[in-house]
Amino acid sequence: MRSAEAAAPVFAALADPTRLALLERLADGVPRPIVALATGSALTRQAVTKHLGVLSGAGLVTRRRAGRETLYALRPERVAEARTWLDEVAEQWEDALGRLKAHVEA
Amino acid sequence: MRSAEAAAPVFAALADPTRLALLERLADGVPRPIVALATGSALTRQAVTKHLGVLSGAGLVTRRRAGRETLYALRPERVAEARTWLDEVAEQWEDALGRLKAHVEA
DNA sequence: ACGACACGCAACTTAGCGGTTGCATATTGC
DNA sequence: GCAATATGCAACCGCTAAGTTGCGTGTCGT
Numbered sequence A, B: 001m002r003s004a005e006a007a008a009p010v011f012a013a014l015a016d017p018t019r020l021a022l023l024e025r026l027a028d029g030v031p032r033p034i035v036a037l038a039t040g041s042a043l044t045r046q047a048v049t050k051h052l053g054v055l056s057g058a059g060l061v062t063r064r065r066a067g068r069e070t071l072y073a074l075r076p077e078r079v080a081e082a083r084t085w086l087d088e089v090a091e092q093w094e095d096a097l098g099r100l101k102a103h104v105e106a
Numbered sequence C: 001a002c003g004a005c006a007c008g009c010a011a012c013t014t015a016g017c018g019g020t021t022g023c024a025t026a027t028t029g030c
Numbered sequence D: 001g002c003a004a005t006a007t008g009c010a011a012c013c014g015c016t017a018a019g020t021t022g023c024g025t026g027t028c029g030t
Helices: A004-014 A017-026 A034-038 A045-057 A076-105 B004-014 B017-026 B034-038 B045-057 B076-105
Strands: A061-066 A069-074 B061-066 B069-074
Touching: A004 A017, A004 A045, A004 A076, A004 B004, A004 B017, A017 A034, A017 A045, A017 A069, A017 B004, A034 A045, A034 A069, A045 A061, A045 A069, A076 B017, A076 B076, B004 B017, B004 B045, B004 B076, B017 B034, B017 B045, B017 B069, B034 B045, B034 B069, B045 B061, B045 B069
Parallel strands: none
Antiparallel strands: A061 A069, B061 B069
């Protein structure tokens, strides 16, 4: 993920508190069906389904059909990619800060 | 930034490719006026102004008036906060993975 | 003082998101 | 087979975001 074009969809998926909460609940690595994720979220099952669709579309989560229920699980590679983008910006900034400091002290 | 509630606005600000591009151009630590950021972005000055307003609202950027132009500069603390949130999810997942592995091998 | 420059404010249009409701479908268990 | 469960699909409403256009204001340079 080098360009902003590639990073934006992932951040867009992370931009909703409901979706962040879903990710937090999936962060333990256990795949869960929709109903299990809908209970306690004060939302309709359909709303949760849509949010999971967004997360799946951004590659942050995987879907797998198991009988009559579909299991969703976290996909940590994409989380890592988002972190990479932020790392690059932060690193570039710290490099610039370092050069500035060196220039001032010279 | 411990809860999803606090993290979402920052990610929402990062959700737009135009805003990410603006952050990339500000990542060298040099404060720039709006016109300098608008040139080459294929957008109107007003559109860029709005995006900078969003970034400023999320605390990702600072505004400073200098004569007839307003200078925008990156504010790396917030970038670090977003990274922290992603780190927590990733860490939790890796912990879960570690436990799972230990359980399987046992 | 005056023109050019950089910007802010406000109204408007358009498109997409979050959410709900209603209905159809496949699966499980008895 | 039948009721209950878990889900998918589609239409619809309300709201906000993105972007443009038009106009007004302060500032710089000559």
